Amino acid sequence: MSAPTKSRTTVTEREARQVAEAARQQDWHKPSFAKELFLGRFRLDLIHPHPLPDPESVQRGEEFLAKLRTFCESTIDSARIEREARIPDEVVTGLKELGALGMKIDPKYGGLGLTQLYYNKALALVGSASPAVGALLSAHQSIGVPQPLKIFGTQEQKDAFLPRCARTDISAFLLTEPDVGSDPARLATTAVPDGDDYVLDGVKLWTTNGVVADLLVVMARVPKSEGHKGGITAFVVEATSEGITVENRNAFMGLRGIENGVTRFHQVRVPAANRIGPEGAGLKIALTTLNTGRLSLPAMCAGAGKWCLKIAREWSAEREQWGKPVALHEAVGSKISFIAATTFALEAVLDLSSQMADEDRNDIRIEAALAKLYGSEMAWKMADELVQIRGGRGYETAESLKARGERGVPAEQILRDLRINRIFEGSTEIMHLLIAREAVDAHLSVAGDLIDPDKSLSDKARAGKNAGVFYAKWLPKLVAGPGQLPTSYGRFKYGVDLSGHLRYVERTARKLARSTFYAMSRWQGRMETKQGFLGRIVDIGAELFAMSAVCVRAELLRSRDEHGREAYQLADAFCRQARVRVDELFDRLWTNTDALDRKVVKGVLGGAYTWLEEGVVDPSGDGPWIADATPGASKRESERRPFGD
16 A cells, blocks of 8 residues: 655646736737738748848857767767766766856856757757757756846856856756646745845756756745745755755666766755746746747657658668668658658747847747647657568667667667657647647636636626637637638749648638637637647647748748758658648537546546556556655655766
8 A cells, every 4th residue: 555645736727727827927018920820810921031140140150069979989888878877977077067057057157058840950060969968058048047137137147157057067957856846826835035145945846957057046945934935935945055965866677877866955055046037036036947948859850760761761761671671661651751851840930949049130039939849759650660671670678789789879779868868858648738828828818707707797898898809809710811812922832832731721720719719719718738639739830830931941942942842842741741731730629538538537537447457557556646745854864966977
C-alpha cells in the first residue's frame, strides 16, 4: 500500500485561473500572424516577403557556427556522455572559451550578441552532437538568468550578473515543485522579507542545470504584509548561498547527461537587490521569458529532423529487401517523404519565428508557442519513423551495434532524448490550453463578461452590446475571401504550384474561426472544459501556420537561387500531407468520443474497472506518489557538482 501523500496547498480552479490570467501579457501592441489566423484572417503580408537578417549579424553568426562545428566534431563525444551520464568538464570549459555561454548576451557584457536566428542554429548544431549539451546551453540562456535580466533586470543587475553568465557561470531556472507543475497558484516556496533581504524556504523539482549551476532564477511567493504587495516573485540567487542543498541528481529515460536535480532552500538569505522586477511579477516574468525562450526546443527538434533524414536516406539506400533498396518500397518511402517534408517545415517555422523575434515588428507569443508545440510533436514522430525504418537495428543501442561491427547509429537514443520535449517548458496539453486562450482572446475581450458568473447584469448588458458590434463586423468577413479566387497567390509557382495551398490556408482559417465561434456560442462558459476540442483547434492552427511558413520559405529560396525547385517540391509534399491531417482534425471537432471518454474516466477513478487490472504484478513498490516537500533543513549531503571541481 502506498504511503499517504502529505497535505498540499489547496487552490480552487477559479483561483488558479485568476493567477494565470493575471500573469498573461494581455495587450496586443503589435500584429501577430498566428493571432490573425485564428480569427480567420490570413495576413500573408505579415510574413511575406520572408524577413531577412542583416548582413553583419549573418557574418557574425556564420563565423561562430564554423568554430562551433569544429568544436562539436573534435570535442563532444556523444557516446561517452550517454555512457557516463555526464558532460565532461573539458566540454564545458571549451564551450566557455568559445563564448557559447553568452551567445545571446550583448557584447558590452562579454557576450557574443547573436541574433535569435543564429542562436537557434547554434542550438540545432550542438543538439545534433549531444542533446544533453544542447539542453545545458538552452536552459542557461533561454530560461536561466540572462533572459529575464535582459528584459526585466535593472542596470545594476545586468552589470553584476551578465558578464558572469557570458563567460564563466552557468544558470538555472527554478519554478516547478514536487506538487506544483503547470499550476503555479499553489507555489509553496516562500520568500519572507527581513530587512534588506528575503529569506527563502521551500523545495524545487526538475531544476535543469541545478546540480552544476552557479546562479539560479528562483520563483517564490512573498507573503502580503505592510509595505509588501506580495505574490509570486523572481529572484537571482547565488547557488553557493548558505542553506541551499542539491538533494538529488535526477536520472531520466533520455538526456542522460543533463544535470537536473532537487534543490532545497532553508533560511536562504537573498538581498532585495537581487529581486527581478516588483513583487508579484514573477509569473509574468517567467511567461514573458518563455515567449521567445520556447524557440530553443524547436531549434533542437529541427536539428534532430535533419539527422533523422540523413540516416534514413543513407540506410534505406543501402538496405535491400526483395531485390531493391527499402526506400523504393512504398511502405518505407512514405516514411522518408514524411521525414523530409516535415524537416523542411520545422526549419521553416523556426527560422520565420526567429527572424520575426529579431525584428520585433510582430508579437510572436503565439508563433513561438506553436513552434514549440509543433516541433516537439513532429520531431518525436520523425524519430519514431526512423526507428521503424531501421527495424531491429533501430531498437538496438549504438554501443551494441558498434560492438558487433556495424555503424553505431543512436536511433533509439534520439527517440528517448526527444520524448521530453513534449513535456519541457509546457507540456503539449498545457500548450494547447495556452495557445487556445490566446486564440480566443479577441472573443473574450468583447464577450467575456457575458459568460462570467461574477459579473453584474449591467456588465453583461454592456458586454452584449459590445459583442454585437464586434460580431456584426467580423462574421460577414468569414463568408468569402481570396481563397475562393483561382488566381490568388499566383506568384507562388516554380515547377510546382503552391498557390492552391495558400488558398486552402485562407479558406481554412475562416472555417477555423467559424468553428471556434460556433463552439463558443454552443458551450459558452463551459468552453474552457472542452479541452479535446480546443486541442484540435490549436492543432489545425499549427498546421496552417506551418503550411504558410513552408510556402514563404520555398519562395525565399527560389528568389535567392538556393535549391528553389527542390524547396518547392518539399513544400508541396508537406502541404499535401498537412491538408490530410487538417481535414481529419476538422472531422474530429464534432465527431469524437470526448463525452464517452469522460464517462470512462469517472469509472476508472471510481474503481469500476479494477477487475481489469488483475493478473499482473506492480514492480513500482510502495511509497508516496509525490515526495514530501515540507520546508526545513535538509537531511542530505548536497550533490552540487560545479564543472571543474
